[in-house]
Amino acid sequence: MQSSELQIKPPPKKAVVLVSGGLDSATVLAMAVSQGFACHAVSFDYGQRHKAELVAAAALVQAMGAVEHKVIKFDLAGIGGSALTDASLAVPEHPTQGIPVTYVPARNTVFLALALGWAEVLQAHDIFIGINAVDYSGYPDCRPEYIKAFQVLANLATRAGVEGQPTMIRTPLLSLSKAQIIQEGTRLGVDYSRTVSCYTADDQGRACGVCDACRLRMAGFQGAGLPDPTHYRPI
Amino acid sequence: MQSSELQIKPPPKKAVVLVSGGLDSATVLAMAVSQGFACHAVSFDYGQRHKAELVAAAALVQAMGAVEHKVIKFDLAGIGGSALTDASLAVPEHPTQGIPVTYVPARNTVFLALALGWAEVLQAHDIFIGINAVDYSGYPDCRPEYIKAFQVLANLATRAGVEGQPTMIRTPLLSLSKAQIIQEGTRLGVDYSRTVSCYTADDQGRACGVCDACRLRMAGFQGAGLPDPTHYRPI
Numbered sequence: 001m002q003s004s005e006l007q008i009k010p011p012p013k014k015a016v017v018l019v020s021g022g023l024d025s026a027t028v029l030a031m032a033v034s035q036g037f038a039c040h041a042v043s044f045d046y047g048q049r050h051k052a053e054l055v056a057a058a059a060l061v062q063a064m065g066a067v068e069h070k071v072i073k074f075d076l077a078g079i080g081g082s083a084l085t086d087a088s089l090a091v092p093e094h095p096t097q098g099i100p101v102t103y104v105p106a107r108n109t110v111f112l113a114l115a116l117g118w119a120e121v122l123q124a125h126d127i128f129i130g131i132n133a134v135d136y137s138g139y140p141d142c143r144p145e146y147i148k149a150f151q152v153l154a155n156l157a158t159r160a161g162v163e164g165q166p167t168m169i170r171t172p173l174l175s176l177s178k179a180q181i182i183q184e185g186t187r188l189g190v191d192y193s194r195t196v197s198c199y200t201a202d203d204q205g206r207a208c209g210v211c212d213a214c215r216l217r218m219a220g221f222q223g224a225g226l227p228d229p230t231h232y233r234p235i
Numbered sequence: 236m237q238s239s240e241l242q243i244k245p246p247p248k249k250a251v252v253l254v255s256g257g258l259d260s261a262t263v264l265a266m267a268v269s270q271g272f273a274c275h276a277v278s279f280d281y282g283q284r285h286k287a288e289l290v291a292a293a294a295l296v297q298a299m300g301a302v303e304h305k306v307i308k309f310d311l312a313g314i315g316g317s318a319l320t321d322a323s324l325a326v327p328e329h330p331t332q333g334i335p336v337t338y339v340p341a342r343n344t345v346f347l348a349l350a351l352g353w354a355e356v357l358q359a360h361d362i363f364i365g366i367n368a369v370d371y372s373g374y375p376d377c378r379p380e381y382i383k384a385f386q387v388l389a390n391l392a393t394r395a396g397v398e399g400q401p402t403m404i405r406t407p408l409l410s411l412s413k414a415q416i417i418q419e420g421t422r423l424g425v426d427y428s429r430t431v432s433c434y435t436a437d438d439q440g441r442a443c444g445v446c447d448a449c450r451l452r453m454a455g456f457q458g459a460g461l462p463d464p465t466h467y468r469p470i
Contacts, residue, residue, distance in 0.1 A: 070313065070314075072309065072310060072313060072314075073309065073310060074307065074308065074309030074310070074349075075307060075308060075309070076352065078305065078307060079305075079307075079349070079352050079353045079356050104352075105351070105352035105353070105355035105356055105393065105394070106348050106349070106351040106352030106355060106392055106393060107352070108392070109344075109348035109351060109352075109388065109392045110345065110348040110349055110352065112348075113341050113344035113345040113347075113348045114309075114314070114341070114345055116340070116341040116344060117311065117314050117339075117340035117341030117342070117344075117345065118314045118340070120340035120341060121314050121340055140391065140392060140393060140394060140396065140397045141391075141392045141393075143391070145391055146388070146391040146392055149384070149387050149388040149391050149392075150388055152384050152387070152388075153344065153381070153384040153385055153387075153388050156375065156376075156378070156380055156381040156384050157341055157343070157344045157375060157376045157381055157384075158340065158341060158375060158376075159340070159375060161375065162375045
């Protein structure tokens, strides 16, 4: 027996990965898995219209080898104020100026806070989130300065931070274009036909093709020079 | 008719006030009301053991003239890691060193994030929270530096912040002792017999008298030179 056979591999580092079921978070999960993290995926059932993304998230997490998948339920619809949670506000079918009506107030702050709490319990020191500041919808909580502020907060908010073990907020997509994200995910074997990006996806996860999320996604496949595997519903 | 009678009073400024049902948040609500804010109270049903505090919160909010009361439900118990949400972890009956087991991972970050989202929808620019860094349990997310970091984050995270309307995180109790808090609340007419602080309060809101929260509260009434109106359960 050679000594190398006696070496015990250290357990993989744990990471919490926010998985919405969309294209970006599927790519981030593939990146975290490829970097050797034991991935604990978390999704949020927050009263969003497009529940099909939660179904997609469950399938993606299983296919991509995450260690576990937690769905945390809470009621952002009770707060209102967004076309994504309030059926009385229409999802725009054309580009709009400024911060769009699909912006969900403080959504990423709530998501990251819950992920931070879970990371602390798991003793994970890495949180992956598919925030992107290039081909995005203009939401304030997708900007680099926002992530930097959350990073500061995270290490003041937690026991781990106080004890000198920082929790890193990892945003590998932050400065990539949608086309670059798709190219990287394709290289890592992501099956984008399983992902749901559309704000008004139907029960089968079929996309409208006209909302902001659909437009960005379509342009991404075009820019990447790859066929768009999205399931669109008949108009 | 004098011209002064024709003056139309501007509507009161809105504030979101986090109300747990405990002594501190009841005092903060009284302070916000006394400052003339239209108070939108929010409580969190997060899987805590001591549900009696939510019953107390509802009664306090009504008695103290808040405009409305929202209870947001979400599952921190699913994350685990705290004696306040996990029945398998005992609540200590004696003081402990360091951050105690009653610390709920990232709790104030989640609470403030949800309050921030609601404030944005209401177009309220003030959030009141009863954080106290003097007579407190040593939680990392009760320190002044934590609140400062959340203040920075809040104005990067939101539409209001981007549009130049900062949301102020108001912590009027931050540097008060428990005795000073009780004196101020008593001056403002808070009925502390309605508040529940105990980590293991029973269904009737009766306190154990031995947990960290009970000990701080008892010492507060003693320090304030006021009778302690807490309902203790028979031992």
